[in-house]
Amino acid sequence: AQTVTQSQPEMSVQEAETVTLSCTYDTSESDYYLFWYKQPPSRQMILVIRQEAYKQQNATENRFSVNFQKAAKSFSLKISDSQLGDAAMYFCAYRSRGGTASKLTFGTGTRLQVTL
Amino acid sequence: ETGVTQSPTHLIKTRGQQVTLRCSSQSGHNTVSWYQQALGQGPQFIFQYYREEENGRGNFPPRFSGLQFPNYSSELNVNALELDDSALYLCASSSPSGGARTDTQYFGPGTRLTVL
Numbered sequence: 001a002q003t004v005t006q007s008q009p010e011m012s013v014q015e016a017e018t019v020t021l022s023c024t025y026d027t028s029e030s031d032y033y034l035f036w037y038k039q040p041p042s043r044q045m046i047l048v049i050r051q052e053a054y055k056q057q058n059a060t061e062n063r064f065s066v067n068f069q070k071a072a073k074s075f076s077l078k079i080s081d082s083q084l085g086d087a088a089m090y091f092c093a094y095r096s097r098g099g100t101a102s103k104l105t106f107g108t109g110t111r112l113q114v115t116l
Numbered sequence: 117e118t119g120v121t122q123s124p125t126h127l128i129k130t131r132g133q134q135v136t137l138r139c140s141s142q143s144g145h146n147t148v149s150w151y152q153q154a155l156g157q158g159p160q161f162i163f164q165y166y167r168e169e170e171n172g173r174g175n176f177p178p179r180f181s182g183l184q185f186p187n188y189s190s191e192l193n194v195n196a197l198e199l200d201d202s203a204l205y206l207c208a209s210s211s212p213s214g215g216a217r218t219d220t221q222y223f224g225p226g227t228r229l230t231v232l
Binding site for chain 2: 004033035037042043044045046047050091093102103104105106107108109
């Protein structure tokens with residue numbers, strides 16, 4: 001079974017600075033997807049960024065980018081120019097590419113605080 | 117394009133009762149997945165429905181059951197409620213046959229269930 005580990009329960013960053021959230025995963029599969037979701041106090045899980053394992057190029061979405069290290073099974077999220085609205089819980093998630101059910105396996109989350 | 121909606125927002129039940137939660141999938145999506153998120157944890161996969169059939173199940177007992185309707189909306193039913201069932205229940209819709217963008221799961225705002 002796949003597992004996802006987020007070793008940073010809480011992180012803090014100053015507005016306009018850069019922060020990196022860590023995620024490692026364990027799998028025996030070679031083809032899969034990785035995601036970062038954001039969950040603000042409103043509770044709705046919002047997709048931040050997605051990475052396909054067969055793509056070597058790291059995904060980027062505006063101020064959000066990832067560092068995907070397949071051999072190390074590491075998938076970190078970098079947030080540049082942090083904004084107050086970035087404050088939320090961030091979850092790393094894994095999804096197999098094959099199989100009948102496209103279930104997501106989540107980590108335990110990292111709470112990001114953004115300070116002035 | 118309408119997003120994923122869930123009802124009700126909050127629900128309070130007593131131990132032993134039964135509950136039904138509802139989810140309307142995003143326009144164009146034919147797959148609905150349900151997750152349970154206990155306080156301070158990442159979401160855990162309950163099951164998934166694809167074209168009205170259960171398409172995979174997580175480690176949840178049979179008293180957790182579901183339905184998907186021809187319009188792809190879905191219900192989660194929980195019988196014989198236990199205190200540990202208190203959690204945020206999230207549904208997510210996707211459309212695996214629609215390519216990379218629609219293969220991603222998009223979440224609703226969740227239903228907060230409290231069991232007393």
